[in-house]
Amino acid sequence: MSRFAMVIDTRRCVGCHDCVVACKTENGVPEGYCRDWITEEVHGAFPTVQLEIRSERCNHCDNPPCVSCCPTGASHVHERGGVVLVTHDKCIGCKACLAACPYDARFIHPDGYADKCTFCIHRVEKGLDPACVSVCPTHCMHFGDIDDPQSEVSLLLHSRPHHVLIPDAGTKPCIFYLT
Amino acid sequence: MIALTALTELTLSRHNPLVDPHLHIWEWQIPVYLFFGGLVAGLMIIAGVRLIALRPQQREALVCCTIGPLMGLAFLSLGMFTLFLDLSHRLYVWRLYTTFQITSPMSWGSWILLLVYPALSANALAHLPEAVPSLARRFPILVTVSDAILARVQWVVGIGVANVMVGIALGIYTGILLGTLGARPLWNSAILGPLFLFSGLSTATALLHGILVVTTPDEERPAFADFLLSALAQLTQARPLDKNIAPVLARADNSFLTIELTLIGLFLLGQMTSTGIHQQAASLLLTGPFAAVFWVFVIGLGILLPLVLQSLELNNRIRHTIAPVILVLFGGIALRFILVYAGQQSHWFQPLN
Numbered sequence: 353m354s355r356f357a358m359v360i361d362t363r364r365c366v367g368c369h370d371c372v373v374a375c376k377t378e379n380g381v382p383e384g385y386c387r388d389w390i391t392e393e394v395h396g397a398f399p400t401v402q403l404e405i406r407s408e409r410c411n412h413c414d415n416p417p418c419v420s421c422c423p424t425g426a427s428h429v430h431e432r433g434g435v436v437l438v439t440h441d442k443c444i445g446c447k448a449c450l451a452a453c454p455y456d457a458r459f460i461h462p463d464g465y466a467d468k469c470t471f472c473i474h475r476v477e478k479g480l481d482p483a484c485v486s487v488c489p490t491h492c493m494h495f496g497d498i499d500d501p502q503s504e505v506s507l508l509l510h511s512r513p514h515h516v517l518i519p520d521a522g523t524k525p526c527i528f529y530l531t
Numbered sequence: 532m533i534a535l536t537a538l539t540e541l542t543l544s545r546h547n548p549l550v551d552p553h554l555h556i557w558e559w560q561i562p563v564y565l566f567f568g569g570l571v572a573g574l575m576i577i578a579g580v581r582l583i584a585l586r587p588q589q590r591e592a593l594v595c596c597t598i599g600p601l602m603g604l605a606f607l608s609l610g611m612f613t614l615f616l617d618l619s620h621r622l623y624v625w626r627l628y629t630t631f632q633i634t635s636p637m638s639w640g641s642w643i644l645l646l647v648y649p650a651l652s653a654n655a656l657a658h659l660p661e662a663v664p665s666l667a668r669r670f671p672i673l674v675t676v677s678d679a680i681l682a683r684v685q686w687v688v689g690i691g692v693a694n695v696m697v698g699i700a701l702g703i704y705t706g707i708l709l710g711t712l713g714a715r716p717l718w719n720s721a722i723l724g725p726l727f728l729f730s731g732l733s734t735a736t737a738l739l740h741g742i743l744v745v746t747t748p749d750e751e752r753p754a755f756a757d758f759l760l761s762a763l764a765q766l767t768q769a770r771p772l773d774k775n776i777a778p779v780l781a782r783a784d785n786s787f788l789t790i791e792l793t794l795i796g797l798f799l800l801g802q803m804t805s806t807g808i809h810q811q812a813a814s815l816l817l818t819g820p821f822a823a824v825f826w827v828f829v830i831g832l833g834i835l836l837p838l839v840l841q842s843l844e845l846n847n848r849i850r851h852t853i854a855p856v857i858l859v860l861f862g863g864i865a866l867r868f869i870l871v872y873a874g875q876q877s878h879w880f881q882p883l884n
Contacts, residue, residue, distance in 0.1 A: 369544065372544065384546070384547075384548065385547050385548070386544075386545055386546070386547060389543055389544045389545035390543075390544045391541060391542065391543050391544075391545075392541070392542040393539065393540070393541050393542075394538075394539070394540045394542075395537065395538065395539040395540070396537055396538075397536060397537045397538065408543075408545075417712075417713060417714060420634040420635065421634070421635050421636070421637065421711065421712065422632060422635055423627055423632055423635045423637035423638035423640075423641060424623075424626040424627060424629070424630055424632070424638075425630050425632055426626070441623060442623065442626050443620050443623065443626075444618050444620050444621075444623045444624050444626055444627060445618045445619030445620030445621070445623075446617070446618055446637060447549075447556040447557065447617075447619065448635075448637055448712070450549070450550065450554065450556050451554065451556060451557070451712045451714065451715060451875070452712050452713070452714050453714055454713070454714035454879045456545075456547075456550050456551070456554065456878075458550075459547035459548065459549065459550050460548070460549055460556070460619050463620075464618075464619040464620035464621070465619075465620050518879050520806075520879075521713065521714065521879060522713070
């Protein structure tokens with residue numbers, strides 16, 4: 353079994369949006385929509401404020417609420433790597449998955465179906481990295497199998513402190529942010 | 532000395548339609564669908580109970596177990612149509628019925644909705660010739676079907692029980708549909724199931740009360756009743772109103788409204804004593820942007836005022852009108868509108884003010 357995950361180094365990310373542009377180009381994301389985006393989080397009290405820049409997208413959760421709420425099975429977990437995908441011609445556009453996602457990672461494609469990041473599964477199946485990972489100029493993004501203890505992502509997670517987004521939501525996200 | 536408070540500020544470059552700046556995927560179609568779903572659930576339960584405990588001479592019983600289900604079929608179709616309008620990939624709607632997803636409340640609901648049609652139809656057919664004689668004269672087969680059902684006690688009981696069971700499932704489903712969406716803290720409460728069920732029962736009771744009143748002959752008809760549904764007077768071959776019937780429905784409605792008010796209280800209590808995110812979600816209704824409409828339209832006009840008016844009517848302190856009926860129906864739809872809209876604004880990332 354494999355479990356694909358992404359590890360993003362927030363100390364290297366500069367929020368250049370290359371990942372966003374690469375995704376839109378690779379996946380033909382319609383104008384006005386995005387599958388990934390940049391979040392800047394500032395917290396603290398002056399003068400001890402901290403800034404974290406993150407490249408965010410669908411977290412391909414281990415416990416995905418978007419899959420369990422889907423009435424037609426259009427939202428499903430792919431057999432390879434546990435990637436959460438949407439079968440377009442099964443989706444009725446009820447938008448329950450949009451409401452169920454605590455990360456607001458989904459949107460309704462102009463053609464009517466729910467759309468989101470696919471971890472560029474079409475590239476991954478050819479042995480390539482997702483488009484966003486492959487173009488990152490600061491090499492802050494890493495993709496691989498966290499079930500393999502020798503993979504780059506596993507080693508990074510063992511060696512660096514990290515966090516996930518909204519752990520209290522109980523979705524067990526598979527995108528990790530190194531701090 | 533200035534006390535500095537630690538703040539968290541999020542800036543997102545995302546700008547997806549219907550998602551940003553806050554979720555607004557569901558508009559009027561979903562609250563209307565939930566309202567009709569609850570109303571039909573209430574009509575089914577009342578129809579089922581009245582079918583089992585029917586005293587055929589009572590016009591109220593015939594309205595409850597015949598006219599109510601007939602209207603329920605129309606309302607259900609309207610509700611399903613508004614649900615259809617909400618879909619963004621409409622041509623694939625048939626996919627709902629090619630699978631059953633056990634973890635999806637919407638999948639459960641789509642199959643439950645299919646059970647409603649035969650159950651309501653059977654309930655309506657049992658006494659249709661008595662309730663609408665003109666229709667029976669035109670279609671004699673209705674008399675045959677009615678006689679076949681009424682000749683077998685177990686059929687009557689079975690149809691009644693089926694209506695009660697499917698009605699409960701439908702009513703609870705309309706609330707659970709929202710309640711299972713944990714990403715929206717305001718909705719994330721199992722109390723929404725029984726709350727929508729009892730709200731549906733109160734609106735259904737009010738509707739039947741209204742039908743009974745407007746189909747009463749003129750000399751017995753209370754004030755404000757001379758509108759809507761009056762055509763049913765001809766359909767139902769109106770008979771004199773049993774003086775004891777309106778109070779029965781008003782008492783039942785008061786009971787349902789009291790339970791609904793209690794459930795709203797418990798729902799808000801649960802939210803306010805839960806995590807900060809849930810407290811923040813509840814504050815949308817209690818003190819936030821939805822507070823005015825929630826307190827005035829849902830609690831004030833939709834529950835408390837009809838409760839007081841019906842109580843005064845029952846004690847013969849004021850004249851009997853259908854004003855409480857209108858208020859209850861209005862409150863039922865207002866509750867769903869406000870919960871659907873406010874729920875979409877409740878979010879795990881909601882900035883702290």
